[in-house]
Amino acid sequence: MYELLTLDTDIENAVGKYQNSIAAACKRSFKERKLFQKTIGYKSVPWWMGELTIMRKKINAMKRRYQRTIHDNNLREVRKHQYLQEKRKYEATLRKAKIQSWKQYCNATTLSNPWNMVYKLATGKIKSCSPLSTQRKPDRTVTTDMAETLHFMIDSFTPEDEETDNEYHKLIRAQTKTPITTEDDKPFTPAEIRDAMKGMNKNKAPGKDGITSDILQRAFNLLPKFTTAMYNGCLRMACFPRTWKRVKIIPIVKPGKEISNDISKYRPISLINTAAKVLKKVLINRIMHHMYSNNLMSKNQYGFTPQTSTVDAVMALKDFVQGSINDGQYVAVISLELNGLLMQPGGPAS
8 A cells, every 4th residue: 555656646645644643743742832832930050959959948948036135135046047048058069069060060161062052152142032123025115014024025925926938947947847757766765764863953943843853753663564665756756745835834044134114234043844854864875975976966066065174175275375376376265145135026036
């Protein structure tokens, strides 16, 4: 029955049932927190420990006992001295716990991963949530309420494809609709699907369905054949299911533009479902294997390439410029920046 996913409708139905089953199982298994429900009644701190709780209760009791002793001045002074002595011990233990916790936090940085929370804190890259503000429209007017602001943001982040194409763009669209006549690639193996799921960070934010990678791994362990057949159906039919195209958009405010009311202040981040990430990852692994096996990858390709980054591109440019200067040559550098708003239909680039 797993090999009957031969039509787009079969794949769409299979994906829908698969995700609905996982969501239903999660709903029955997990305790769902109500909206706006407070989980704790105090501010949690990493350095707090049970010993501090006991000491705090003890000094509070000693303080009450000292304050209630009003008829015997000598006894009051003795109890006051005992209370202040225990309070100093409590404060010393409190400072020691804070310092020890801070040292552990700073030592969490390793040579293999220096870009952790300590780096973000030192560079000021920890952002606080900023409330949505009114936005300025292209006609210079501004939005008047939250609903209008949200609609304007959605229209700006996801513009309609009006197909205002030139001949070259029309040719590309036609080619995407032409049936593929090349030989089918080898089907995905269960090991490929499993490795793609294991390689994902379980702490990453999930998509619209709320299913994380560790939940997906457990589902795969229960239904390995069906899950593999579902992804192979997508590969065979060249189909990316519509359910996986629905994303959750998170607008991130760009640094230095917190007080701006222009829509360009936001960098929209699209969160797709984790199951869709698995399909994307296994396809990328196949493509990268083909590129490297046939020596098709350019050495000047730095983006979206393992073990490379923008720093490598800058260093390569530096070496080229320095070598040219040493040879007595002139160097001209052209920098091109593409604005996402310019690429929208009706913009200056249209």
